[in-house]
Amino acid sequence: MRMSNKTADRIATAVFYFFAFLIIAVLASLIGFILYRGLGQISWHFLTSPPETFKTGGGIGPQLFNSLFLLVLTMIITVPLGIGAGIYMAEYSRPGRFTDFIRLVVEVLSSFPSIVVGLFGLLVFVQYFDLKFSLLAGALALTVFNLPLMVRITEQGIRGVPREQKEAGLALGLTRWHTITKVLLPVSLPTILTGTILAAGRVFGEAAALLFTAGMSSPRLDFTDWNPLSPVSPLNPLRPAETLAVHIWKINSEGVAPDAAQIAAGASAVLILTVLLFNLGSRWLGRFLYRKLTASR
């Protein structure tokens, strides 16, 4: 006998609810588990002290700093390039082979396994350009796989601006440049910004691409030395730098400190909390900017 449309509709609704709850349950338990294991480890001492190799009581201070600093470096490189290319794709490119080719390259780049990007970085940045294991090499490697995301976010953000808005600008005698900077970018800024911060979260958690580029060790850092040219300065972009995600991987696979497991758990919790903060922050900032730029209440 055929099911009535109503029954089918009810079953479908139930099934979709079930899947939604399943996904939420998996995510919530995953985050809950990591936080449950790690939150107890987090203390001011843990967040600020250097790690210990053989003793208990090590921290993740330099790694946390490295992660944040690497993020800033990556964004300094990625954001202008990504926004520039995104504007090109949305506003200047004409449909045709060349544009299709760029789009293909962007798609392929974004689906690269990050370990491959890491090896590419090792060959090109670390060895060929002789940057050694350094923050800069790491930032460039991260740029390789962050750039496609930035390009796509910007392109979508700008294409998402209603055509009427763009025409309104042009009809007032605005140049293309002014139309882009004064009409399209402000309207799409919240989208672009949200996307950028989400991309930043991805960078923050990345490990594989950094193993062979930013390296797996940190020199002893002197947090009172802010001269970026000094080899012990935390700001030196040419020093090797182990990030938080890499550190978690390392102590889990070869840590010999007696409390390695707890350190890894604590570091994981810090990582997840930071990424969560990025996400919430991006939404808040996006909404704030939208209100600010559009004078809507």
Next chain:
Amino acid sequence: MNQVMEIDRLNLHYGDFHALKEINLGIPEKTVTAFIGPSGCGKSTFLRTLNRMNDLVPGVQIGGSVKLDGQDIYGADTDVEVLRKRVGMVFQQPNPFPKSIFDNVAYGPRLHGIRDKSRLNDIVERSLRGASLWEEVKDLLGKSALSLSGGQQQRLCIARALAVEPEVLLMDEATSALDPISTLKIEELVRELKKEYTIVMVTHNMHQAARVSDRTVFFLNGELVEAEETEKLFSNPTDARTEDYITGRFG
């Protein structure tokens, strides 16, 4: 009467499609010219050739000439931005920027280099008065333009266009998204505006053309069928196709 714009043997192709065929037309100064015709007849496309908004559409080719005060706007030495400043446009959907009312009107003047606060205030007030919106919004200038009603938004868009002091104002079915009362307000406004500006409007509504315009141009399948004094065109059209259209036999 002095012709502000003169269109001579204009042809427009979208790829293979011949959208406008050998259009010849003069647009007299300080009058309202209305374009009528069934959907897809090319009236909006033609309107958009007058301030080169079709430049944005890929695959458009234009032949012939459109002269503004004797100068071909498709000539090599034409500055498109200056042209669009002189030939303003109001669109079918009200499209204020998501900014305050003041900033919407001050937008054009600011980008064309006017910074002085008191001058901007003057321009905003004059433009809003020009668009008969001042009395309704004078205490709300800092509020978002999006909080206005559709009809108010459209008058704001007119004010925004007036703020850059155009000579010609193009209106592309500017009332078709509005309710009847807002439509009447805009029609009154158009009659007022023609004292200072030359207005070219596209309308899907013949009665509107009859009510507001001085001259009416009838388009059909990309051809200009008839251009006449509005009264003459509606009472005693020359072309049989015009008569069929205005008497409601098609379209």
